[in-house]
Amino acid sequence: MRFRIFRYDPDVDEKPYMKDYELALEPTDRMLLDALIRIKAQDDSLALRRSCREGVCGSDAMNINGRNGLACVTRLSDLKEPVELRPLPGLPVIRDLIVDMTQFFKQYHSVKPYLDNSEAPPEKERLQTPAQRAELDGLYECILCACCSTSCPSFWWNPDKFVGPAGLLQAYRFLADSRDQTTSERLDNLEDPYRLFRCHSIMNCVDVCPKGLNPTLAIGRIKELMVRRTV
Amino acid sequence: MVKRVVVGAHYGLRDWLGQRVTAIFMALYLLLLVIVLLAVQPQGYEGWRAIFTLQGMRVLTALFFTALFYHAWVGMRDILMDYIQATILRLSLEVLVIVCLAAYALWALEILWSA
Numbered sequence: 001m002r003f004r005i006f007r008y009d010p011d012v013d014e015k016p017y018m019k020d021y022e023l024a025l026e027p028t029d030r031m032l033l034d035a036l037i038r039i040k041a042q043d044d045s046l047a048l049r050r051s052c053r054e055g056v057c058g059s060d061a062m063n064i065n066g067r068n069g070l071a072c073v074t075r076l077s078d079l080k081e082p083v084e085l086r087p088l089p090g091l092p093v094i095r096d097l098i099v100d101m102t103q104f105f106k107q108y109h110s111v112k113p114y115l116d117n118s119e120a121p122p123e124k125e126r127l128q129t130p131a132q133r134a135e136l137d138g139l140y141e142c143i144l145c146a147c148c149s150t151s152c153p154s155f156w157w158n159p160d161k162f163v164g165p166a167g168l169l170q171a172y173r174f175l176a177d178s179r180d181q182t183t184s185e186r187l188d189n190l191e192d193p194y195r196l197f198r199c200h201s202i203m204n205c206v207d208v209c210p211k212g213l214n215p216t217l218a219i220g221r222i223k224e225l226m227v228r229r230t231v
Numbered sequence: 232m233v234k235r236v237v238v239g240a241h242y243g244l245r246d247w248l249g250q251r252v253t254a255i256f257m258a259l260y261l262l263l264l265v266i267v268l269l270a271v272q273p274q275g276y277e278g279w280r281a282i283f284t285l286q287g288m289r290v291l292t293a294l295f296f297t298a299l300f301y302h303a304w305v306g307m308r309d310i311l312m313d314y315i316q317a318t319i320l321r322l323s324l325e326v327l328v329i330v331c332l333a334a335y336a337l338w339a340l341e342i343l344w345s346a
Contacts, residue, residue, distance in 0.1 A: 009280065059261065081321045157313045159234045188241070197243035 002027055002082035004041065005046065008096050018084075024210040025076065032079065033060055033072040042104070055210060058145030061088055062097050068147040068208040088150040090159065103159045104146045104166070110191065111163060111171035116182040132178040139173035139218060141211050142166060148205035148215055154198040161194035165205035165215035168196065172218035175225060187226055196222065250305045253298035260295045288342050296339040300332040307332075 001023050009018035021039050029035055033053055040046050048071075050060040055073040062076055063086040071085075091099035117126065149155045149164035163171065171190060174180050190196040196219070205215040252292055267288070273279045307328045336338040 154313065157316075161238050191241050191244055192238050193240055193243040193246075194238050197247055197309075198313065223244070223247065227248060230244055231248075 001035065001076065003035070003081045004084045005039070005097070006086040007046070007096055008093055009047075010026045010093075011044070013176065020082065021148065029076060030208070031072055032064065032074040032076055032083070035076060035083075036060075036071055036085075043175070043205040047094075047098050049098055056143060058143035061145040061147045061210075063087065063089060063117060068151045070145060070147070070210045073210055088146055090150045090156040091146070099150075099220075101146060104149055104164070105144075107149070107159070107163045108144065108170060110195075111167050111174070112182075113170045113174065113187070115174065115177060115180050116130055116185075118181060126179045128178055135176045135178070136173060138213055139169060139176060142169055142173075142213055143211060145210065147210060148213075151197075151204040151208045153204070154200065158194060158198055162198035163190070163195050165199070168199070169213060171217040171219045172222050183225070184229070187222075187229065191226060246305045246308075250302055255297050257295060257302070260298075263291070268336060282325065285341060292342055293341040293343055296336060300336050304332055 003021040003023065004018045005021060007013070007019045018049050021042070023035055023038055023042070025035065025038075029038065031053075033050055036046075036048060036050075040048070048060065048062070050072065051057040052059070053072045058070070060071040060109060062071055063083060064071065065080060065084050068088060085097060087093050087097050087099045091101065091103065094100050144166060146166060148169075149166045150163075152165055154162050155164040168190075173188060175183055175186050180186075198218050199216070201216055201219070203216045206213075206217075209215070266282060271278070271282060273282055280298050283292060309326060311321050311328070315324060
């Protein structure tokens with residue numbers, strides 16, 4: 001199988017370039033990450049992140065044939081040759097397929113992604129009804145791989161000001177949580193032409209999410225809450 | 232000046248909502264216009280003029296253009312916010328857009344009421 005991989009080591013290379021690889025696959029090689037590990041055995045200068053190798057940790061997000069995804073859950077049989085691999089778009093490249101996620105996590109932290117409840121904690125735990133718990137489905141599963149935010153043009157143009165789909169999905173995850181008491185502060189934090197309203201609902205985020213989540217829907221729900229408190 | 236990322240302008244919802252409301256209004260107006268044109272089937276300049284000198288049609292058309300220019304303002308500002316990073320350039324272009332749209336609005340009113 002043929003691969004074209006983005007290579008850039010800022011200590012050595014003047015400019016990024018694409019390097020071709022030819023690989024004989026074993027029958028056990030099912031996912032793109034299997035092939036990448038084989039390529040790395042051939043050429044150990046190739047740098048990439050990976051950890052759990054089963055779509056849980058979100059480390060091996062990359063741009064695969066022009067589309068963001070996780071290498072570990074992308075089937076080799078679904079890919080057109082040569083398979084073109086690039087780092088996630090819009091973030092600074094540290095080396096090869098590894099990008100600097102600082103900006104992405106800064107935006108994530110800016111929405112205060114944790115429960116805020118000033119009542120004294122009960123003896124056991126803060127209970128929810130099954131319906132209240134169900135509100136969090138489709139929100140809590142996010143693994144912060146950054147596939148969505150780095151496929152969003154609004155995030156490319158304003159990564160320092162626009163929270164991005166991943167951050168906004170998490171913002172809604174805590175707005176939707178019946179145990180959180182800071183709905184108003186959270187909405188204040190987001191009511192901003194840049195932080196929230198850079199989203200123009202083009203749904204690239206929904207298209208690429210390897211967990212099948214829907215940030216656009218969550219963003220719509222945030223706007224709905226704002227409308228409800230305003231009009 | 233300090234280099235700092237500044238956000239927190241605390242507006243945006245009204246414009247976002249306004250864009251949707253104006254879109255619905257414009258869609259309804261265009262539907263009405265198509266119905267009126269099909270019903271009246273105006274012939275020549277005088278026929279068209281007769282439609283827009285009706286007071287109701289004139290007011291609705293004026294509202295349509297107001298909605299259109301407000302809608303366009305929000306959209307143009309969105310484009311400028313996305314792509315123009317330098318504040319001074321963005322502000323200048325925004326003022327230019329406002330001046331143009333305000334001029335178009337006055338022009339549209341003049342056309343409607345001078346006919």
